[in-house]
Structures are given as structure tokens and as C-alpha cells.
Amino acid sequence: MAVTLLAKPFDPWAELCxxxxxxxxxxxxACASFVGTMRDFNQGDLVEAMFLEHYPGMTERELGRIVGExxxxxxxxxxxxxxxxxxxxxxxxxxxxxxxxAHRGPAFDACRFIVEALKARVPLWKKEKLPRGVRWVRPSQx
Amino acid sequence: MAVTLLAKPFDPWAELCxxxxxxxxxxxxACASFVGTMRDFNQGDLVEAMFLEHYPGMTERELGRIVGExxxxxxxxxxxxxxxxxxxxxxxxxxxxxxxxAHRGPAFDACRFIVEALKARVPLWKKEKLPRGVRWVRPSQx
Amino acid sequence: MNIRVRLFASLRERLQLDQVELxxxxxxxxxxxxxxxxxxxxxxxxxxxxxxxxxxPETEVKAGDEVxxxxxxxxx
Amino acid sequence: MNIRVRLFASLRERLQLDQVELxxxxxxxxxxxxxxxxxxxxxxxxxxxxxxxxxxPETEVKAGDEVxxxxxxxxx
Numbered sequence: 001m002a003v004t005l006l007a008k009p010f011d012p013w014a015e016l017c018x019x020x021x022x023x024x025x026x027x028x029x030a031c032a033s034f035v036g037t038m039r040d041f042n043q044g045d046l047v048e049a050m051f052l053e054h055y056p057g058m059t060e061r062e063l064g065r066i067v068g069e070x071x072x073x074x075x076x077x078x079x080x081x082x083x084x085x086x087x088x089x090x091x092x093x094x095x096x097x098x099x100x101x102a103h104r105g106p107a108f109d110a111c112r113f114i115v116e117a118l119k120a121r122v123p124l125w126k127k128e129k130l131p132r133g134v135r136w137v138r139p140s141q142x
Numbered sequence: 143m144a145v146t147l148l149a150k151p152f153d154p155w156a157e158l159c160x161x162x163x164x165x166x167x168x169x170x171x172a173c174a175s176f177v178g179t180m181r182d183f184n185q186g187d188l189v190e191a192m193f194l195e196h197y198p199g200m201t202e203r204e205l206g207r208i209v210g211e212x213x214x215x216x217x218x219x220x221x222x223x224x225x226x227x228x229x230x231x232x233x234x235x236x237x238x239x240x241x242x243x244a245h246r247g248p249a250f251d252a253c254r255f256i257v258e259a260l261k262a263r264v265p266l267w268k269k270e271k272l273p274r275g276v277r278w279v280r281p282s283q284x
Numbered sequence: 285m286n287i288r289v290r291l292f293a294s295l296r297e298r299l300q301l302d303q304v305e306l307x308x309x310x311x312x313x314x315x316x317x318x319x320x321x322x323x324x325x326x327x328x329x330x331x332x333x334x335x336x337x338x339x340x341p342e343t344e345v346k347a348g349d350e351v352x353x354x355x356x357x358x359x360x
Numbered sequence: 361m362n363i364r365v366r367l368f369a370s371l372r373e374r375l376q377l378d379q380v381e382l383x384x385x386x387x388x389x390x391x392x393x394x395x396x397x398x399x400x401x402x403x404x405x406x407x408x409x410x411x412x413x414x415x416x417p418e419t420e421v422k423a424g425d426e427v428x429x430x431x432x433x434x435x436x
Binding site for chain 3: 178194195196197199200203204225236237257260261262263264265266267268269278279280281
Binding site for chain 4: 036052053054055057058061062083094095115118119120121122123124125126127136137138139
């Protein structure tokens with residue numbers, strides 16, 4: 001299992017590929033993954049950039065707790081979580097969650113659980129830069 | 143949207159990366175993907191290799207119909223489906239399904255729908271090579 | 285004109301037949317084609333397609349159609 | 361010994377305070393820390409953590425703890 005916060009842009013597919021090299025070929029039959037990417041449009045406004053603030057110390061721990069809960073519940077083989085912090089540009093990946101398992105059910109379920117729990121619980125806050133100023137993003141359901 | 147059958151091994155992360163280059167950066171906020179990989183163990187037996195038979199003509203059409211149904215239901219931005227046919231070795235990717243959407247809900251839902259429908263409906267048949275002979279894989283629920 | 289019949293996977297192996305052309309005469313439905321091919325009544329273990337789309341045993345067939353029979357699928 | 365208090369995001373900006381050390385004397389719960397810091401009663405709009413774990417307003421605090429207050433999270 002690996003949980004990483006990154007202050008620089010990253011390539012989610014290259015990270016997935018590199019991480020999977022560490023797993024034993026033939027063990028896993030399924031990998032479900034999710035990549036969240038910064039859009040240039042939110043709540044009807046053009047967004048030029050975003051700053052992602054976090055709580056150093058707690059952010060990593062909370063991510064680790066979520067992965068641990070998912071692992072206890074679904075017993076998958078491995079998981080990788082990478083989350084950006086700092087200055088982010090439209091089109092940049094923000095988060096990668098990947099889960100490897102023998103079968104597809106636990107991979108899908110655990111991947112989605114981690115993404116939803118991450119959105120709900122991990123201390124991260126988005127501040128958007130709009131043409132007319134900045135604003136803190138408010139939590140939404142989608 | 144793209145649906146491809148491949149008779150040779152492929153790198154799912156490289157395919158994802160290359161396909162995503164065609165999409166407009168900033169439009170999509172979510173990409174949910176699934177990679178199914180050949181395991182070296184099935185139903186208690188060591189599996190040395192697998193042959194994936196398909197129905198040329200119908201396989202591609204059925205995949206296309208499934209992606210079309212998912213698109214009509216969830217209205218996502220784009221989808222990529224790649225499925226191997228022919229001789230497959232343990233550790234080789236068998237199937238890649240990826241869905242890009244503005245938000246995560248439709249991406250997750252449509253990706254899983256396509257994977258489940260593919261398993262249930264697309265004319266593909268696995269024949270396993272075991273140390274003691276060959277056998278056709280029987281459908282399962284997982 | 286004929287109906288082209290195709291078989292796949294374990295069904296192809298069991299019947300030792302890959303594809304065959306049958307005269308369309310007297311063949312009205314998918315089940316008719318199956319019976320003409322195998323001498324057996326329709327089996328619920330078998331899936332059928334007409335012109336690359338899933339079909340039921342009562343689906344009508346005509347000369348020029350491609351009819352396929354195959355076992356439950358196991359892709360993905 | 362003191363309690364270290366940290367603030368984040370819109371809350372940090374509103375209170376114009378990043379982190380501060382408060383004397384632990386007389387502070388028993390998370391809600392006490394909040395009141396000592398802001399002069400306001402506990403607000404349901406605020407999330408709290410003690411030692412990097414989510415806490416409730418009634419969660420006990422002691423000297424040496426790190427207590428954090430922040431608005432609803434928006435990562436992912």
C-alpha cells in the first residue's frame with residue numbers, strides 16, 4: 001500500500017505502471033482506478049488555477065486510515081493513492097486511486113470507497129482563481 | 143469513443159495516456175478505469191496460458207452497443223475499450239475499460255456497467271491451458 | 285439462397301463444426317436452424333445470434349442470414 | 361505546557377490566524393479551546409481534530425496536544 005502527497009504535477013498512468021511493476025504478475029486479476037483532474041470550469045465560472053491547501057501530518061494519516069479501512073473490509077492485494085497539493089493548473093491530475101485485487105468486485109468497490117471517503121474526510125481545501133478573484137470551493141455531493 | 147480488439151499484448155496505461163491526449167484538457171474532471179489481467183491461478187488450478195476465442199463481426203458490434211447504451215444513460219464525455227483475443231499469458235492485460243466524465247459519479251457507474259455488460263454479453267470464450275490439459279472456462283458471478 | 289450457420293467455442297468442438305451453409309427452405313426460426321443442424325430440440329444452454337445480434341429461438345430467419353450458436357460467454 | 365492550535369483554509373483567513381499556543385489551563389474540551397480562541401460558542405460549521413484525528417466538541421484535550429479547526433473539506 002502506498003499513500004503519497006505531491007507538490008508537483010504527476011503522470012497518473014506512469015505512476016500506475018511503475019507501481020504495478022512491484023506486484024507479482026499473475027496474482028492480480030483486476031485493477032480499478034480513478035483519476036480526478038482539474039477542470040477549467042466550475043459552478044458556471046471559468047477557473048484559471050487552483051490552490052490545494054492541506055493539513056501536513058493529518059492529511060497523510062487520514063488517507064492511510066481510509067486505505068486501511070478499505071483493506072480490512074475488502075481484503076484486496078494492493079492500493080496506491082496519490083494526491084496533489086499546492087498550485088494546480090486546469091488539466092492537471094489532482095488525485096489517483098488504484099486498487100488491485102484477484103477479482104473485479106473488491107477492486108471496484110474499494111476504489112470507489114476510497115475516493116468517496118477521501119472527498120468526505122481528508123483535510124484538503126481547494127481555492128479557485130477566477131478571472132474576477134479567488135474563492136474557496138464549497139463541498140458538493142457530486 | 144473507441145472499441146478495439148487486439149490479437150497482441152498491450153500496455154493499458156500507455157493506451158490510456160495516448161487516448162487521453164485526444165481529449166480536451168480541462169473538460170474532464172474524472173476518469174474511471176478498469177484493467178482485467180490474466181491470473182496464473184483459477185478454480186484451484188495453475189493456469190499456464192489461455193486462448194480467447196471470439197466471434198469476429200459480432201464481438202466488436204456488441205462492445206459498441208454496450209458503450210452506446212452506457213453513453214445514452216450517463217452522457218459521459220468519452221470511453222475507451224480494448225479487449226485482447228488469441229493467445230494470452232499470465233500477467234497479460236485482457237481488457238481495458240476507461241470512461242471520462244466531468245464528474246466522478248457517471249465515470250464510475252458507466253465504467254462498471256461496461257465491464258459487467260461485457261462479461262455478460264460480449265461473445266468471447268476463454269480456454270485455459272493447465273498442466274494436465276485444456277478446459278473451457280465456465281461463467282461465474284464474480 | 286442459404287443460411288450460413290456458425291458455431292463457437294465448446295459448441296464448435298462438440299459438434300465438430302465451424303461453419304456450414306444450410307438451405308433456407310423450411311427453416312423459419314432460430315430453433316428450426318438448430319434442429320436442422322443437430323437433430324436436437326432447442327437447448328436453453330445455447331445462445332443464438334442472427335446477423336451479429338442476440339436472438340431468441342423464435343426469432344425469424346431468412347435466406348442470406350448468418351445464424352450463430354455458442355455457449356455462455358466468458359470474456360472480460 | 362501549552363496546547364498548540366492550528367487553523368486552515370477559509371477559517372484561517374477569517375480569523376487571520378495560522379497557529380497559536382494557548383495555555384492548557386482551564387481548557388478541558390475541544391469546545392473550550394474554540395471558545396478561548398474565538399470568544400464564540402461552538403459552531404457546527406467547524407470541523408476539529410486532536411493530534412491529527414477527527415474530534416468532537418466534547419473530546420478532551422490536555423497540555424501538549426495539537427488541536428486543529430477547519431471548514432468542511434473539498435479534496436479529491
